[in-house]
Amino acid sequence: MTNKVLNYYDLSEIISARIERNEYLPGELLPTEKDFISRYNISRQTTRKAIELLKEEGYVRSVQGQGTFVEKINHSKVAFGVINESDNASFTSLVRKFGIEISSKLLATGAIDSNRFFSSKLEIGLDETIFGIHRIRYGNREPLAIEYTYLPLKFFEDINKHNFEHVSLYDYMATKEHLPLNFREKFIMTQANAKIAKYLGLTDDLTVNKMEITGFDSENNIVEFTESYSRPDKLEVRFVTK
Known part of the structure; x- marks a missing residue:
């Protein structure tokens, strides 16, 4: 008991x-x-x-x-539990526990001038610079999700020296003492556009999971904003009211 x-x-x-x-x-x-x-x-x-x-x-x-x-467990679908405020929201940490081999393909990285959208999401000035990382995330070599991640460059000035196809982004952020520790999430179902459908191997009229994740470090700075689009036939987001 x-x-x-x-x-x-x-x-x-x-x-x-x-x-x-x-x-x-x-x-x-x-x-x-x-x-x-x-x-x-x-x-x-x-x-x-x-x-x-x-x-x-x-x-x-x-x-x-x-x-x-x-029943016999179907390992072809991963069930994401609710990401609590203190959970590590990284794709790798959420999926690795299911015994799935994780890999990434970089689509683009680089510095971007802020605009009203990013200024609002990251709570930075319009004159500041952000760093974008766009990746396809694979599980056992199958495309599971595409992530668009944006970080305030002021916290990660040497970020362009790292290849996040092989290096864990959260491991890098931890070395800079700006690891996200608390998270705010927003989840919706949305129709895949042609680009997302192509990357995920879907037809462009299918619905995908869209999750917006905002990460806060120990000083409550916003250090990450990510938009993630995932395949609903492979990744299931489960919300539970306790």
Whole structure:
């Protein structure tokens, strides 16, 4: 029994982690509702909501009169959990935990004069310079996302010396003591334009996930603004109300 009062999301995370560690094998019957209620001192409603979430994510299936069975995990889709304020929001950190080989292809890098849009997003002056990094992000050599990242150049004056096709951007930012530690996110579904569709291997009338991420360092400076477009058939963004 745990001292923390679990909600349904906590329970679903515990069960899914055990499935991924093969503690519950495909085709195996999960413990009963009564078992989970007794083990974690939770309500029947909490247990049922956790199982429903696991069914939606493809971890389990219920058979009337028999119980809930573990499904074979589909590793072709990565489920992004909610990025909390203290989470590392980097693509690599979010995806690597699924055992996926990460790689990047640089599309463009360089210094850009600020404008009203970037001045607002990065909270910098119109006379300041930003540095842009545009990359396609691959998982197991498949295109998963395209990222447009912009940083205030004043914090990263030697950034153009690094190749972010091979170097982790967040590792570099940490060496400058401006690693993003807190994040503000905005998520919408949008139609892929021709360029994004081409890079992601989609038809240009398909919907993609668009996420805007603003990163704050330890001094609450905005040090990153990223627009990410990802394939909904490969990356799933999950929002949970606790």
